[in-house]
Amino acid sequence: MPVVRDSDHVRVLCVAGVACVALGGLAVVARRSASDAAGSFWLGAGIAGIAASIASLGLIERPRGRTPPAAREPDLLGHAAHCIISTDLGGVVKTFSRGAERLLGYTAADVVGQRHLASLLDPRDLEAHGREQLFAAAIARREPDERRWTLVRADGSRVPVKLALTAIRPDESTIVGFLCIASESIAQKLAEEQRREIDARLGKITAQVPGMVFQFKQFPDGRRCFPFASDQIREVLRVEAAAVAEDSSALWSSIHPDDVERLRASIDESARALQRWQCEYRTRFPDGAVRWLWGSAMPERQEDGAILWHGFLTDITDRKNAEQAHEESRVLLQSVFSSVDLGVFVVDVTPGGDFRFVEVNPAYERLTGLRGEDIRGRGPHELVPLIPLEMAECLRTSFRRGVESSGPLEFEEPFFVRGRLFWWLTRLTALRDAAGNVVRLVGRSLDITDRKTVELRFHSLTERLQLATEAAQVGIWDLDLAQNRLVWDKRMHAMFGTQAITFDGNFRTWRDRVHPEDIARVEQEFRDALEGR
8 A cells, every 4th residue: 555654845655666755846756676667657847746646546557456546536636736637538627626626717517527628728829839739749758748828717817827748658558648737836826816906906996987998909800809898898788798809790780880881980090090099889789779889999009910999988878869859959949049030149248247149040130230140259339330339338238237137128229220210129038147147148129110110100190189189279089889988188178177087988978068959969960970971
């Protein structure tokens, strides 16, 4: 039976006279004598602490007739602290140590009997070394085939290791499998720990970003991929990061057809000029949902000619919907603003208490006879000599009254425009800020020149008639037939000896004051007048 002696620094296993010593990182299986060379196994330099496991696997010659303790094989190798993997002759994993589980993130149950050793290696390394040459050197040589390889973890991340691959030979002419021992240098382990810490920190930061943080790579042959994408890619693009880590061509099918060429052109131009990429575009998902995305990224050229962008992508659908609603409202208001027959204007109140036109509609242009570009951005006095100084003063005074008014202010104002008198009916409404200060006036002006002309003419005629009746001592009265009400002027009251304050306006009151001998004639003449005779 093997005898194992332990100390703090040395473990010695003696099997059939063969000593296997592990000391400070060097494991050596030594032949007992030169005459045993044909039947012994030379492992050479390897990993400390695995000699006992190797011996239990039958890698060292045992006397004929003894059966290796197979029950101990998974126990010893499976509990090894280092990354140790054994395979059968076809390369299918037979054992997977705890160290391998910790390094690669798989459980033994996930791998043993399920995966080929090649599936744990980076495809680029396999392509560089040759997949068919994976075991060739180990078969051809007695010593371990040691090379730098990159292993692929269960989460898709990579870890560089030094890999020693040895053929398992129970005798000189037979190979029953392969033993694979992977080791990380201390520097590699520290770098890996730092990387994981940085990844964890980056994950926490990117989780707070309203969108996905990414790296986007374009290879010289035109292939594109996302080497890195934060977890938010599931919400933004509805894919897993691993699905686009090597090739992102499938994502183009989700781009809205109307935006595909524009997006391609923006990426190509950014790559050509090495300038920041920015683009808004739509995605259309299988469920019919259409989302707006906005992205920004900075490109840099790699040594191999590839272009690598670092940036972020965020969903701006809510903002675009709000912009669309705002634009629709703006178009509607502009349509009303432009088509209404009222002259509408907007005036800013400056910090100094002056006024400046912000906007006017076409009706206001027609009203003033001025072009909008001549009015916008100017104060009333800056419109002189396009308008008379008196008009500018009047406008400024009206605006000041609008600021001081506690509510909407409506008034009539006359202006001389191009030598002609115009009358406007203007209404001013003040707009206030959060502090209650008036910052803007919105006004509308209606041309009431025709109405005012009639009113003034009527007033003039009324004055003239009043003068004529007073000169002729003629009384004027008015009878409302529907209401049977009389209205007398002052002369009528004087002629009939009544007072306006006591006169009830009743037709009978007037009839009662007619001489009895004239009543019949007066009533007949009244009826004739009504009948038009």
